[in-house]
Amino acid sequence: MTLFGYRIPMMASLLVWCVVWEIVGRLDLVFLLPPFSDVLIAAVDLVQTPSWQTATVTTLRAFAMGMALSIVIGVPLGILMGRFKIADDLLGMWVNIFSSAPLSAIVPVLMILFGFGEKTIVAAVFLFAIWIIVLDARAGVRHISPSLIEMARSYGASRPALYTKIILWAALPEILAGIRLGLIRGVKGVVIGQLLVAIVGYGALFETFSRNFRMAEFWALTIILFAFALVIAELIERAEAKVEYYAGARQ
């Protein structure tokens, strides 16, 4: 972007909005919106509190467990669906329904199933993240050139070798893209899960802050969460760029 002939860095627009926020906050128009500087100060204070630190550990742990589960189950399931028509026919419908369904509506059911604890949060992350991982892994396997499979067979690849040396690698760009999208959905899952359960991790904090109208802390926590989601997505994108060099070269 250029303005009056000067090149403006990408982050500039973010700065503009921060300034706007600050002004609106200082004008005291809406009490829900404290000045941005207050929010920043609150964020610095917040990260030093033991309650935030425990909440973060709880949240991260639930997120990591839910993601690990959805990757470990989702990727093989997607590969299976990509390779075998029968698996695709059996599961395809459900995966498609769940990947576009409003999953927040199901989280209360999870609470009944798993109780008011970490298990529900893990289940929520899993439920939000897995479907896109399955769909992308399936698409990746579908796009593998048939001659690559024939090549492996003609040079005597055993069934396990075919999967570990060819299929997994050939589908890797799509699998990683699925995991990146899954992570973003997983963040949604962890937040929605915790908000509904409301006594675990960030959910409890959000509950406390909004009940007591501690808006600066409320926004600080929101910003921390957004930043976390963005950083994760960015990290995966970097990993993807490393496999990009061959993704573009595929026929």
Next chain:
Amino acid sequence: MHATALRNGPSPVPAPIDSIVEVRGLSKTYGNVEALRGIDLDFPRGKLTSLLGPSGCGKTTLLKIIAGLIKADGGTVAINGKRVSAPGPERAFVFQDFALMPWATVTRNVAFGLELRGTNKAEREETAHRYIAEVGLAGFEDKYPHELSGGMRQRVGLARALSVDADVLLLDEPFSAVDEQNRRKFQEDLIRLRTNQNKTFIFVTHSIEEAVYISDRIVLLSPRPGRVSQIIEPQIDRSGDPERIHRDRHYLDTVEEIWQGLKQYVE
């Protein structure tokens, strides 16, 4: 001597003295399209035999059945007198679209057949480097396929097929995705390779010139259903400068003769 047409019509050929691949009564149908009908063929050891014909004559299907990649509906394929129905170490395949692993270096691609056989890393890399040099790619060992031109990629495919030390090399239109200049160079190299390596080549092509240029024996297939219509053995001296072959009288006459035979299948 002029090019000799050995036979006409689909009756069985008397087996040559030493044939490494024997195909008997092979048939294949896709849905209600009859791709191959009653194919009887012998491929002499140490020779380059081309399967030539218009598209839809089932030449690639025949090659893939010999490779064990496609199951035949009827008939048998025997290699060295042993019936086969699956891929085996005595055959190696070169693919039309190269079929290289884009995530692996040239060395690993070439050594992949050996990797699957469990050869240790040092040994298989040494073999790979030898064949990479053999196909003229020395210096490109650590490159990735997308860093190579089409012609170079197919050289990798060829080196991979050579490195497993198979008796029979099956090549499925290997030069069709390679540009014209590279194709000429490649054909010359293949002639040289044939004299160095004591291997049997089965070569699928739709180019008459290419078939006559490189083959000891040309099997003409006719389409719908695919059947053997003629077997030709061009008598061309390939010992000298490969450039000269293109102006050789026998070469030109054989190309013309095959074209006259195939003309009827072209609309």
